[in-house]
Amino acid sequence: MTGRPAGRTAKIAVIAGDGIGPEVIEAAIPILDRAAAKHGFGLQWERLPYSADHYLRTKETLPDAAFHHLRDDVDAIFLGALGDPRLPGNEHARDILLGLRFKLDLYVNFRPVELLHPDLTPLRNPGTIDCVIFRENTEGQYLGRGRSSGDEHVAEEVNTGKGVERIVRAAFEWAKAHGKTRVTMSDKSNAIPTHRIWQETLQRIAREYPTITAEHRYVDALAMELVREPARFQVIVTNNLYGDILSDLGAGLVGGLGVAASANLHPGRRGGLFEPVHGSAPTIAGKGVANPAAAVLTGALMVEQLGHPDAARDLERAVREALTIGARTPDLGGKSTTREVASAIAARV
Numbered sequence: 001m002t003g004r005p006a007g008r009t010a011k012i013a014v015i016a017g018d019g020i021g022p023e024v025i026e027a028a029i030p031i032l033d034r035a036a037a038k039h040g041f042g043l044q045w046e047r048l049p050y051s052a053d054h055y056l057r058t059k060e061t062l063p064d065a066a067f068h069h070l071r072d073d074v075d076a077i078f079l080g081a082l083g084d085p086r087l088p089g090n091e092h093a094r095d096i097l098l099g100l101r102f103k104l105d106l107y108v109n110f111r112p113v114e115l116l117h118p119d120l121t122p123l124r125n126p127g128t129i130d131c132v133i134f135r136e137n138t139e140g141q142y143l144g145r146g147r148s149s150g151d152e153h154v155a156e157e158v159n160t161g162k163g164v165e166r167i168v169r170a171a172f173e174w175a176k177a178h179g180k181t182r183v184t185m186s187d188k189s190n191a192i193p194t195h196r197i198w199q200e201t202l203q204r205i206a207r208e209y210p211t212i213t214a215e216h217r218y219v220d221a222l223a224m225e226l227v228r229e230p231a232r233f234q235v236i237v238t239n240n241l242y243g244d245i246l247s248d249l250g251a252g253l254v255g256g257l258g259v260a261a262s263a264n265l266h267p268g269r270r271g272g273l274f275e276p277v278h279g280s281a282p283t284i285a286g287k288g289v290a291n292p293a294a295a296v297l298t299g300a301l302m303v304e305q306l307g308h309p310d311a312a313r314d315l316e317r318a319v320r321e322a323l324t325i326g327a328r329t330p331d332l333g334g335k336s337t338t339r340e341v342a343s344a345i346a347a348r349v
């Protein structure tokens, strides 16, 4: 992705959200500050209240003025998680999380799947798991189009030529820039006729990248193969819904949601929305045991996008080292608290 010039103070809006969101975000912020100080830049945090609590109290999800502020005045948005058992329809998340993805046209949901320590995987001999999922982030079934009448509930899936082309191209561009040799596109064109657009687009775009092998997998087969042989995948590009599902599957291969980061981007534009892959984990919220690693790794993606790749590498290394010395929350089989893991990471930045 195109970074911004280094060397200034970046303004970051924080939407910590619900459940474990505030716990992991507040654990990550001092670590990111430490990396910034070490690498000679500043991060200025602005905490915004938008969450389930705020919505239940005020009936406000994300007001227009806040949206304009997020669009025009900040360098990036750092988001914890949105989701609350009191709001089973998730209407606040639709406006805040999905709303920001759509309205800021953040069409790339970039989700790395990387094994940071060999004993985090449930697989016996996985090899090097190091791939990235390019999840289309502005179309698909997520637009919520459709209708309900009588006994029929129709969910429409939108795949535009422009939308498919730009996510496929983003995957190839990233592969080329990072010396990758294979891009795997995944759809379900054997059952869903409109998925032909994904096949046609892959073939057309792939011709522009002769050094990269373009391949296709139906999403069911890809789910199987990812478990059997994850090391063969480098870059996966797919639609919004399949990308959502495959990114949790990918997280499961490398330690779970406690270590899975993501960045919502519009390549070539400043800013973006940075959030762990995980949700608000209501059953462990407030217990001080949420894994902050995903939020820290998400922060690494954010500082990289802000033009500080050295700080990003440093943060990733610090997380790896903390995992290696056994600073692990219960989701990774450890006994450490959120705060203890955060301190172990901070000490290694």
Ligand code: NAD
Pocket (backbone or CB within 6 Å): 020, 024, 080, 081, 082, 083, 084, 085, 090, 093, 097, 257, 258, 275, 276, 277, 278, 279, 280, 281, 282, 283, 284, 289, 290, 291, 292, 294, 329, 331
């Ligand atoms: P979840 O990601 O919240 O939790 C799934 C499982 O992973 C749970 O066992 C949870 O305890 C565990 N887990 C997740 N993150 C963890 C962490 N950092 N440390 C330790 N364990 C962790 O998914 P869910 O249970 O399906 O959803 C809960 C709520 O979160 C729902 O309202 C859902 O809509 C929402 N959600 C929000 C986001 C987001 O805001 N980006 C993402 C996914 C789910």
Ligand code: IPM
Pocket (backbone or CB within 6 Å): 082, 083, 093, 097, 098, 244, 277, 279
């Ligand atoms: C994610 C989440 C969201 C999604 C939900 C909360 C709407 O699962 O960011 O992966 O499906 O995109």
Ligand code: MN
Pocket (backbone or CB within 6 Å): 244, 245, 248, 277
């Ligand atoms: Mn998800």
